[in-house]
Amino acid sequence: MMTILTTQISLLLLLLLSITTFYKSSCSNHTVVGCNEKDRETLLTFKKGINDTLGRILTWSTEIDCCAWEGVHCENITGRVTKLDLTGKSNFDNEPFLKGEMNLCILELEFLSYLDLSSNDFDVIRFPSIQHNLTHSSNLFHLDLSPFRYHDHGPLHMDNLGWLSPHSSLKYLDLSGIHLHKETNWLQIVNTLPSLLELQLSHCNLNNFPSVEYLNLSLLVTLDLSLNNFTSHLPDGFFNLTKDLTYLDLSQSNIYGEIPSSLLNLQNLRDLYLSYNQLQESIPEEIGQLAHIQQLDLSENQLQGSIPSTLGNLSSLNYLSIGSNNFSGEISNLHFSKLSSLDHLDLRNSDFVIQIDLDWVPPFQLSHLSLRNTYQGPNFPSWIYTQKTLQYLDISSAGISLVDRKKFLNLIERIPVELYLSNNSIAEDISNLSLIGYVVRLDHNNFTGGLPNILSFAYGIDLSYNSFSGSIPHSWKNLEYLFYINLWSNRLSGEVLVNLSDWRQLQFMNLGENEFSGTIPLNIPQYLEVVILRGNQFEGSIPTQLFNLTNLFHLDLAHNKLSGSITECIYNLTHMVTSNFVDEWNNAPIELFTKGQDYVYEIEPDRRTIDFSANNLSGKVPLELFRLVKVQTLNLSHNNFIGTIPKTIGGMKNMESLDFSNNKLCGEIPQSMSLLTFLGYLNLSYNNFDGKIPIATQLQSFNASSYIGNPKLCGAPLNNCTTEEENPGNTENEDDESIRESLYLGMGVGFAVGFWGICGSMFLIRKWRHAYFRLVDRVGDYLYVTLIVKLNSFR
Incomplete structure (x- = not known):
């Protein structure tokens, strides 16, 4: 009986406990409060100055609880805002979400612990006065205000960092991209943040290192001061500020002098970037003491001496870049004997002697290798054949002429990202290969046979200056991502692919100095900016579609068999009329023929060229051609053009090289040509011009060869005119x-x-004669009386 009673009591207690728990749970669910009114007002104040281009904060409406607004996070029980995340990093269209004013009233949110406004495009930062005198203790531990990397309106400015002082709980601070050039005590202010673990001040236009005395950043583990302009040595005690630093980036900060010895105190360092500075002297031997270093970049400096052998002790190293310095001496496989983790090796632009054993098998497998401008030849380095995971290989300008054919072909066929073998003397037939790289540059070699197959996702192809023959493979039709193609100076023939329009992304096309024939295809990629078909056997007329390429700024059709006239549609080449630049180009050389000679220069989108020389073109030169006022090189020589040069040529004030020679042009040379003040080369020879050469310093600065072959043309500098012609005055x-x-x-x-x-x-009429004598008598009497009266008055 007692047992039953006890059981019943236990069940009753359990039931009461369950009811109580359920009641509390129910009460808890109903006590969740909405957004705090004060916080809501602060958020709305922040919103006022924002230009929301993509509708990111459309939900910020008074009809919706602010805890449900985009990017806003609240504490469930209190309804206080604790986190605001409006970063634009999730925008895959590479367009900033928010523009306008960044109002830091947002820091007045009392319980805010996380604020990320990064990757937006604010143009001004506003500091409310209350921000300098906060009445509450800041809970902020994460603050990222770094702007979108590409500004339409210039950099975002901030005059000082004094507003940071109240936020002593900060652990993560990123102000990268905000100009702080007026703040001279930035390091002392950072020192007032004792909890700071990560500091990002990249590209802040900092220009000085303040005194490091009495500073202590003992908890700091990440420091990024790259892309600044310090123009100074690093203070000796700078690396004594913290012992726990694991990440340090001082690249591109205009630092000079030697690598400070205090750097070696950072025993926990894993990532060190000092590239693109003016560091001198040698790499200290003690660098081998940084046992945990994984990424080391000392490239693009002025470091000297030999590579220390202790570098080979860094067994954790997976990224090593020491190229583009002034090193001397030898580097051998002993320097790499313990680097079993190495993945990225960059020794480019170095003069040291590389002594690698022929049978050496490295302890590592690289994904990235750059030996550009280091002498390796004449044999291709055999140890590279052992690298099965290479994705990027640059061994350009390395003096290589001999390869192990089977191993070499197997190697280059498996490079999936970028392959650079330029400026060597490799002579192999690679027509049976299928190259899979996004970028393939084999230019300036002696490759023979047909063109290799290229997989459809290729981005850039440069096979120029080789001995390739045959036609463009039909499989190339599928290169829908192709941006750049250069086949200059080979022995290629046949008709160019009719369906060039399948190369929808193509912007650079150089097929010059080959033996291509047929007509220029009508279906031309619409984004083309450079078209070079020079030195082939193209015939027929120039398709109108070519003149509808609004981005085109370099057009070279010279030395073909083209006929017909130039249409008025040439004015549709609007990039040769306006000053708008096209995309930035990276190391894309053009064979430019101008000023009577040819030379190579890197593509510059502000340079405009038209060359139709040495064809069978005829008819009048359309007036619309002379409206392309941004053109700097214009060559219509060795054709059959007729008509006159219009006066509007004077509007082409950017002209530097002008060649109309060997045509059938006639009439006078317009006086307006004297306005072409940048003209450095002029050739009007062998036409039918007549009259006098306009007198202008610019036109008389050229010698007679610019004008010869025009029998009726007179004036300096010609000396075949008669005296009467030479002195028409x-x-x-x-x-x-x-x-x-x-x-x-x-x-x-x-x-x-x-x-x-x-x-x-x-004398003949008596009345006139008597009247005349009477008039003379009266005048005489009048004069006599007047004279007598005057004399009496004097007496």
Whole structure:
């Protein structure tokens, strides 16, 4: 009985406990409060200055609880805002979400612990006055205000960092991309943040290192001061500020001097980037003591001496870049004997002697290798054949002429990202290969046979200056991502692919100096900016579609068999009319023929060129051509053009090289050509120009060869004109003298006729004669009386 009673009591207690728990749970669910009114007002104040281009904060409406707004996170029980995340990093269209004013009133949110406004495009930062005198203790531990990397309106400015002082709980701070050049005590202010673990001040235009005395950043583990302008040595004690630093980036900060010895105190360092500075002297031997280092970049400096052998002790190293320095001495496989984790190796642009054993098998498998401008030849380095995971290989300009054919072909066929073998002397037939790289550059070698197959996702192809023959493989039709193709100076033939329009992304096309034939395809990729078809056997007319490429700024069709006339549609080449630049180009060389010679230069989108020379083109040169006012090189020579040069040519004030020679142009050279003040090369020879060469310093600065072959053309600098032609002003003087003589003669005759007409009448007519004598008597009497009166008055 007692047992049953006990059981019943236990069940009753369990039931009561369950009811209580359920009640509390129910009460808890109903006590969740909405957004705090004060926080909501602060958020709305922040919203006022924002230009929300993509509708990111459309949900920020008074009709919706602010805890449900985009990017806003609240504490469930209190309804206080604890996190605001409006970063634009999730925007895959590479367009900033928010623009306008960044109002830091947002820091007045009392319980805010996380604020990320990064990757937006604010143009001004506003500091409310209350921000300098916060009445509550800041809970903020994460703050990221770094702007979108590409500004339409210039950099975002911040005059000082004093507003940071109240936020002593900060652990993560990123102000990268905000200009702080007026803040000279940035390091001392950072020192007031004792909890700071990560500091990002990249690209802040910092220009000085303040004193590091009495500073202590003992908890700091990540420091990024890259892309600044310190123009100084690093202070000796800088690396004594913290012992726990694991990540340090000082690249591109204009730092000079030697690598400070205090750097070696950072025993926990894993990532060190000092590239693109002006560091001198040698790499300290003690660098081998950084046992945990994984990424080391000392490239693009002025470091000297030999590579220390202790570098080979860094067994954790997976990224090593020491190229583009002034190193000397030798580097051998002993330097890499313990680097079993190495994945990225960059030794480019180095003069040291590489002594690698022929049978050496490295302890690592690289994904990235750059030996550009380091002498390796004449044999291709055999140890590279052992690298099965290479994705990027650059062994350009390395003096290589001999390869192990089977191993070499197997190697280059498996490079999936970028393959650079430029400027060597490799002579192999690779027509049976299928290259899979996004970028393939095999230019300036001696490759023979047909072109290799290229997989459809290729981005850039440069096979220029080789001995490839045959036609473009039909499989190339599928290169829908192709941006750049250069086949200059080979022995390629056949008709160019009719369906060039399948290369929808193509912007650079150089097929020059080959043996291509047929007509220029009508279906041309619409984004083309450079078209070079020079030195082939193309025939037929220039398709109108070519003149509808609004981005085109370099067009070279010279030395073909083209015929017909130039249409008025040429004015549709609007990039040759306006100043708008096209995309930035990276190391894409053009064979430019201008100023009577040819030379190679890197593509510059602000340079415009048209070359139709050495074809069979005819008809008048359309006036619309001379409206392309941004053109700097224009060559229409060795054709059959007729007509005159219009006066509007004077509007092409950017012209530097002009060649109309060997045509059938006629008429006078317009005076407006004297306005072409940048003209450095002019050739109007062998046409039918007549009249006098306009007198202008610019036009007389060229020698006679610019004008010869025009029999009716006169004036300096030609010396084949007669004296009368050379001095046309004398004829004008003679004409003026003749006119003056006629005028004087006429006046004399008129005077004589008038004089004798009056006097003769007086002598012949008696009444006139008597009247004349009476008039003379009266005048005489009047003068006598007047004289006597005057004399009496003097007396």
